[in-house]
Amino acid sequence: MKVSLVKALLSQRCPTCREGKMFKTSSFNLHFMEMNEKCPHCQIMLEPEPGFYQGAMYVGYAFSVGIVVTVSLLVMILGIDSPWVSIGIVSLITLLLVPFNFRYSRVLFLYMFGGLRYRE
Numbered sequence: 001m002k003v004s005l006v007k008a009l010l011s012q013r014c015p016t017c018r019e020g021k022m023f024k025t026s027s028f029n030l031h032f033m034e035m036n037e038k039c040p041h042c043q044i045m046l047e048p049e050p051g052f053y054q055g056a057m058y059v060g061y062a063f064s065v066g067i068v069v070t071v072s073l074l075v076m077i078l079g080i081d082s083p084w085v086s087i088g089i090v091s092l093i094t095l096l097l098v099p100f101n102f103r104y105s106r107v108l109f110l111y112m113f114g115g116l117r118y119r120e
């Protein structure tokens, strides 16, 4: 069965088979950072080289900037005047989105620079 690229990326699947999960637990688990070393479905290495995911920090940084800007605009639109309340809301939402930021930055980095191609 052919799985689309977008669906595989959003469901954090292996870029090669688009079936195996890249992470061991759900995003809502405290161990959200633990990745599978190999794809549980096709056994391909999910870390192409040691330290590969250090580059994902740049993707995560871009995601963080996007989150902070979006939430700040929403806070402004809602008319919240107090700077401390605004900073608190932006910080809280950014912190709550850390698991998604962490995971999707790694998934996107692997899909873009991992050199893994889809094989049915």
Ligand SMILES: [Zn+2]
Residues within 6 Å of the ligand: 014, 015, 016, 017, 018, 019, 020, 039, 040, 041, 042, 043, 044
């Ligand atoms: Zn796989």
